[in-house]
Amino acid sequence: MVDVSEKPPTLRTAIARGHIQMSKETFDLIKQDKIKKGNVLTVAQVAGIQGAKSCSQLIPLCHPIALTKASVAFTMSDDSPLGHRVEIEAHVRCKGETGVEMEALAAVSAAALTVFDMCKAVSKDMRIGGIRVVEKSGGKSGRWTSDE
Numbered sequence: 001m002v003d004v005s006e007k008p009p010t011l012r013t014a015i016a017r018g019h020i021q022m023s024k025e026t027f028d029l030i031k032q033d034k035i036k037k038g039n040v041l042t043v044a045q046v047a048g049i050q051g052a053k054s055c056s057q058l059i060p061l062c063h064p065i066a067l068t069k070a071s072v073a074f075t076m077s078d079d080s081p082l083g084h085r086v087e088i089e090a091h092v093r094c095k096g097e098t099g100v101e102m103e104a105l106a107a108v109s110a111a112a113l114t115v116f117d118m119c120k121a122v123s124k125d126m127r128i129g130g131i132r133v134v135e136k137s138g139g140k141s142g143r144w145t146s147d148e
Helices: 024-031 040-053 101-119
Strands: 010-022 067-080 083-096 127-137
Touching: 010 024, 010 101, 024 067, 024 083, 024 101, 040 067, 040 083, 040 101, 067 101, 083 101, 101 127
Parallel strands: none
Antiparallel strands: 010 083, 010 127, 067 083
């Protein structure tokens, strides 16, 4: 790992997004809360938060970070050119010496994987994609926002 002990702690934030595409049948079952394993978005929200908190255990050179916020939100989208999908957005924050972009990405990834896991009995034809950081702030480089 990189030594960050000489860096001053600052407020660090990151927002990441991604999505999971699925059939109309799967999409409707999620919306109606009729997936047999339970409420998909509630479980995926908790999994996403846990993913942010566990990032340094998954990514070998990530620093363990004391997060002060980790949240995951979903938007059900059936008007996308890519079909039916669940949009995922994670917000992560800490006061520390290193950024939280990886934690935000881990949150989105864990949430998407959980949606897949909970719905795979209905259909395995789901696609996870578009996972990216869209905004970060804090540290020497300051604020950055994606051009999307």
